[in-house]
Amino acid sequence: DAGITQSPRYKITETGRQVTLMCHQTWSHSYMFWYRQDLGHGLRLIYYSAAADITDKGEVPDGYVVSRSKTENFPLTLESATRSQTSVYFCASSFSDRGGNSPLHFGNGTRLTVT
Amino acid sequence: KNQVEQSPQSLIILEGKNCTLQCNYTVSPFSNLRWYKQDTGRGPVSLTIMTFSENTKSNGRYTATLDADTKQSSLHITASQLSDSASYICVVSPPFSGGYNKLIFGAGTRLAVHP
Numbered sequence: 001d002a003g004i005t006q007s008p009r010y011k012i013t014e015t016g017r018q019v020t021l022m023c024h025q026t027w028s029h030s031y032m033f034w035y036r037q038d039l040g041h042g043l044r045l046i047y048y049s050a051a052a053d054i055t056d057k058g059e060v061p062d063g064y065v066v067s068r069s070k071t072e073n074f075p076l077t078l079e080s081a082t083r084s085q086t087s088v089y090f091c092a093s094s095f096s097d098r099g100g101n102s103p104l105h106f107g108n109g110t111r112l113t114v115t
Numbered sequence: 116k117n118q119v120e121q122s123p124q125s126l127i128i129l130e131g132k133n134c135t136l137q138c139n140y141t142v143s144p145f146s147n148l149r150w151y152k153q154d155t156g157r158g159p160v161s162l163t164i165m166t167f168s169e170n171t172k173s174n175g176r177y178t179a180t181l182d183a184d185t186k187q188s189s190l191h192i193t194a195s196q197l198s199d200s201a202s203y204i205c206v207v208s209p210p211f212s213g214g215y216n217k218l219i220f221g222a223g224t225r226l227a228v229h230p
Contacts, residue, residue, distance in 0.1 A: 004158075042119065042204070042220030043159075058216055090158050101147055101208075106158025 006107035021076045023091030031094045032074040036087040081114045121221035136224045138188040138205030146208040153202040195228045
C-alpha cells in the first residue's frame, strides 16, 4: 500500500551510541520532515528536505544528522545518543510547500528510548 | 513569540455527548489553521483546514470554527463515539512563511470517550 513507513517502531539504545531511524514514502512527495513529540510540547521540527540532496535545519537540529539521496527515503541519525533525545519521532511528507496549504502525511512514529 | 495554546489539556466525556476543544493563537493573520487527529500510537491525520477568512468548516461530526477577533479556533465534536478517543492538535501556518518549517503546533488536547 502507498504511504509513509517508519522503522523501527520501537528502539532502545545506550547513551553515546549512534542510531538511525528510517523513513520511506511511496507518494513521491518532494517535501519530507522529521519531528519529535514530547509530553507537554507540540511537535517540533528537527530537519526537513525540499527534494533529494536538499536538506535544512528546523527548530531543534542539534545532535541529529539527515540525508536524502533518494526522493523516497529520509533517514534520521543520532550521532551520539543522549537521554534528552528519548522521544517519539515522526516522519512526514507533503507534495507542496505552499505555506502549509497541503496537509502533512505522518508515519506512525518511532519510540526511541536512550538509557 | 508566535504561540498556539490548546485547552483543556485532557477531557473525558461519555459516548454520545458533544464536546468542544479550544485553540488560542497569537499569530495573526495566518495562512491557514488546521486540526489534526492523532490516535494512540499513530501519526496525526488532518481533519480540517481553514483560511483566515473562513468562519467554519465541517468534516462529518467534526466542525471547526474560527473567531479572528478573539484569535480562537474551536473544534466541536458531535455525538461522540469511542473512536473519537485521541489527541487533537491545532496547527497554525503563519502568512508568507515560505513553507512548513514555520508551522506552529499546539501541544494537543487528549480526549477520552467512555462508554
